[in-house]
Amino acid sequence: MDGTQALGKIFRKAxxxxxLTQLAxxxxxxxxxxxxxxxxxxxxxxxxxxxxxxxxxxxxxDAVMINFLGTDAPVVIQQxxxxxxxxAGFITMLGVIx
Numbered sequence: 001m002d003g004t005q006a007l008g009k010i011f012r013k014a015x016x017x018x019x020l021t022q023l024a025x026x027x028x029x030x031x032x033x034x035x036x037x038x039x040x041x042x043x044x045x046x047x048x049x050x051x052x053x054x055x056x057x058x059x060x061x062d063a064v065m066i067n068f069l070g071t072d073a074p075v076v077i078q079q080x081x082x083x084x085x086x087x088a089g090f091i092t093m094l095g096v097i098x
Contacts, residue, residue: 005042006067007039007042007045007051007064007067008039008040008041008042009040009042010060010063010064010067011036011039011040011054011055011058011060012040014058014059014060014063015036015040015058018058018059020058022036022037022040023036025054025057025058028057029050029053029054029057031050039054051064
């Protein structure tokens, strides 16, 4: 299953779990119901911002992230946190020096 199919399945499952119709979800996202249908049937992938909001509205951010990052998502996230912590420390150090 490719990422497009997986994303459509994730969104459809999450929408149904919340008891929402495609029309209700479309209204929440301020998009046309036809877009919801096309995404859920794996005929299109929404842009990044729509995907992010869609995942937030359906409370399935983790599933979407794992879909994009693969099963290494926890490792990638940990590496990102460590990198950002290091950058923050460096910036703080620069502030002290300057």
